[in-house]
Amino acid sequence: MTVRVKLEPSPEQGDALAATLRACNRAANHISQVAFAKGEVRRNGLQSLVYRHVKDEFDLGAQATVRSVKKVCDAYATLKANLRAGNLGPKGSKRRNKAESKPIGFREDAAQPFDDRMLSWNADNKTVSIWTTAGRLKGVGFRCAPDALAMLAGYRQGESDLVFRDGEWYLFATCEIPAPPVTEPADWLGVDLGIVNIATTSDGRVMAGRGLNRHRARMAALRAKLQKKGTKSAKRVLKRIRRKESRRATETNHIISKTIVTAAERTSRGIALEDLTGIRERVKARKDQRYRLHSWAFAQLGAFVEYKAQRVGVPVVHVNAAYTSRQCSACRHTNKQNRVDQATFACRACGMTTHADVNGSRNIRHRAADAWKRGAVNAPTSAP
Numbered sequence: 001m002t003v004r005v006k007l008e009p010s011p012e013q014g015d016a017l018a019a020t021l022r023a024c025n026r027a028a029n030h031i032s033q034v035a036f037a038k039g040e041v042r043r044n045g046l047q048s049l050v051y052r053h054v055k056d057e058f059d060l061g062a063q064a065t066v067r068s069v070k071k072v073c074d075a076y077a078t079l080k081a082n083l084r085a086g087n088l089g090p091k092g093s094k095r096r097n098k099a100e101s102k103p104i105g106f107r108e109d110a111a112q113p114f115d116d117r118m119l120s121w122n123a124d125n126k127t128v129s130i131w132t133t134a135g136r137l138k139g140v141g142f143r144c145a146p147d148a149l150a151m152l153a154g155y156r157q158g159e160s161d162l163v164f165r166d167g168e169w170y171l172f173a174t175c176e177i178p179a180p181p182v183t184e185p186a187d188w189l190g191v192d193l194g195i196v197n198i199a200t201t202s203d204g205r206v207m208a209g210r211g212l213n214r215h216r217a218r219m220a221a222l223r224a225k226l227q228k229k230g231t232k233s234a235k236r237v238l239k240r241i242r243r244k245e246s247r248r249a250t251e252t253n254h255i256i257s258k259t260i261v262t263a264a265e266r267t268s269r270g271i272a273l274e275d276l277t278g279i280r281e282r283v284k285a286r287k288d289q290r291y292r293l294h295s296w297a298f299a300q301l302g303a304f305v306e307y308k309a310q311r312v313g314v315p316v317v318h319v320n321a322a323y324t325s326r327q328c329s330a331c332r333h334t335n336k337q338n339r340v341d342q343a344t345f346a347c348r349a350c351g352m353t354t355h356a357d358v359n360g361s362r363n364i365r366h367r368a369a370d371a372w373k374r375g376a377v378n379a380p381t382s383a384p
Contacts, residue, residue, distance in 0.1 A: 001177050001307070003151050005144040007128070007169035009137070016134040017162065017169060018109070023133050024068050025106040027058040031072045036103035041076040043069060059133055063117045067159075071113060075104045085277055111172075113159040121173075123153040128171065130162070142171065151175050166242070180313040185270035185372070188317070190365030191260055191305070192324070192357045193274055193298045196342060199256050200357035201263065202365040207256050212249060219245045249297045257304035265312050272368030273302055274321035319367040328352055329362035 009017060031050050040046050047069045055065045079099065082088050088096040118131040126149070129138045144152070155175040163170045190202035198209040222241070226234040264271045276298050302318075309316045325345075327334040333349035340346050345356040 001151065001155070001175045003144065003148045003156070003173045003175055005142040005148065005152070005171050005173065007171060008141040008143065009169055013137050013140055014169065016132040016137060017130075018164065019134060020064075020132040021110070021112055021162065021164060022108045023058050023060060024064060024112045025108050025110050027054045027060055027065070027068045028072050028106045028110075029103075030054060030058070031069055032075070032103040032105065035072055035076060041073055043073045046073060061118075061131060063115065064131065067113050067115060067118070071106075072104070075106075079104060087277075109164045111161045111163045113161050114171075115159050119160055119171075121152065121156065123149060151177070177311070179310045182315045183268070183313050185315055186268045187270075188272045188365045188368045188372075189260065189264045189267070189269045190272045190361040190363070190368065191274075192361035192364060193276065193301065194357060197357050198252065199260065199301065200355070200361050201260065202358070202361040203263065204355075204358050205259075205263075206355065206357065207259070209252075212252050215248050216245055246297075250300065253297055253301040253304050257301060257308055260305055261308040261312065261314060264309065264314050270315040270317060270368065270372070271305060271309055272317050272319055272364045273305065274324065274364060275318040276302075276321060317368045317371060319364055319371060321364075324360045324363040324367075325356060327363050329354075329359045329366065 007017075031046065031054060034050050035041050035046050038046075038049060040049060047066065050069065051065055054060060054068065055062060058065075060068065083096065083100070088099050090096070114130065120129045122128070125139075126143060127139045127141055129136060130140060131137075152173060152175065155177050156173050157176040158174040160171050160173040163172060188202075192200045194200070194209070195213070196209060197206050198212065199207045219241070223238065226238050260271060263269075306316050323334050326336055326338050328338060328345075328347035328350060330352045331347060331350040333347055335348050338345055338347050339356055341356075343356055344353070345359040346353045
């Protein structure tokens with residue numbers, strides 16, 4: 001789990017934190033160039049190449065230098081994973097070639113990880129002591145919700161990221177919370193993810209995305225209008241509303257994921273989700289549909305469902321999504337013509353008619369049950 005706390009530094013402390021981010025990210029850019037030129041992205045090998053120069057040239061402490069090297073290595077590991085998963089397109093594509101042809105770059109205000117040697121917490125007084133290039137800053141205040149404070153006091157472990165966002169300073173702290181053992185499910189709750197309907201369960205519950213899609217359309221029109229105007233006041237409004245759309249989507253995904261996990265926990269069922277990896281590259285959308293496709297936060301919703309389920313011991317299984325929209329959940333007949341339109345499914349073999357997304361979620365439920373019985377997924381060893 002990650003806990004976000006808001007720092008309340010004085011103006012002088014804020015300047016020191018900003019200078020620290022600039023120094024660390026300039027060092028990270030240099031390290032990234034060396035890693036790209038030498039083809040060395042292993043932490044030990046890269047650190048031996050750059051440690052002395054970076055520590056002296058960029059006026060960083062020993063631990064800040066080590067963390068910057070680790071940040072670069074993590075960035076290249078993430079790039080490699082995205083390439084392997086096809087998230088940047090197939091080999092030879094313009095987007096993939098662009099990503100592979102140059103070193104990874106870091107903004108001057110990009111987040112910087114701090115470990116326990118660089119950052120210490122005082123949960124009782126709600127203060128932190130943090131290393132900067134201007135020296136150690138002690139007694140920097142922070143504020144957060146009471147449950148977040150309790151989580152920090154009891155479970156904080158590992159690194160914390162210093163983030164500067166919209167003129168405010170934050171620390172994102174990692175907390176290792178012990179999860180209860182996963183229980184053997186009595187049945188499965190299938191969940192079909194989509195754009196028109198964000199999530200549809202095999203119980204027949206449809207969580208529509210009409211409100212979120214309308215909000216996105218309004219925000220897109222407002223941004224286009226302000227960008228066309230181009231005045232200083234328009235730019236101020238653009239800055240003020242940035243990330244408003246993503247915050248709305250995040251809130252919606254939190255509500256939906258909590259609803260799904262609560263329903264599964266109450267009925268002693270597992271949760272079955274579609275494996276939608278690489279769907280944006282596979283789907284060929286029309287020009288007027290591309291914005292909706294690429295703003296679809298299905299991965300975030302899946303992540304929210306997984307961590308909420310893990311906290312209460314509910315198993316989560318991902319199944320192949322192929323043909324779930326064309327297959328009849330009653331007789332298993334698969335035909336493209338079964339899908340009459342976006343909302344209607346009518347089986348050509350048995351005549352069963354239902355909501356298309358409900359039918360898809362039931363197919364997902366069946367596939368999860370079959371995979372669990374075959375042992376094709378990791379069943380809990382501690383299950384009763």
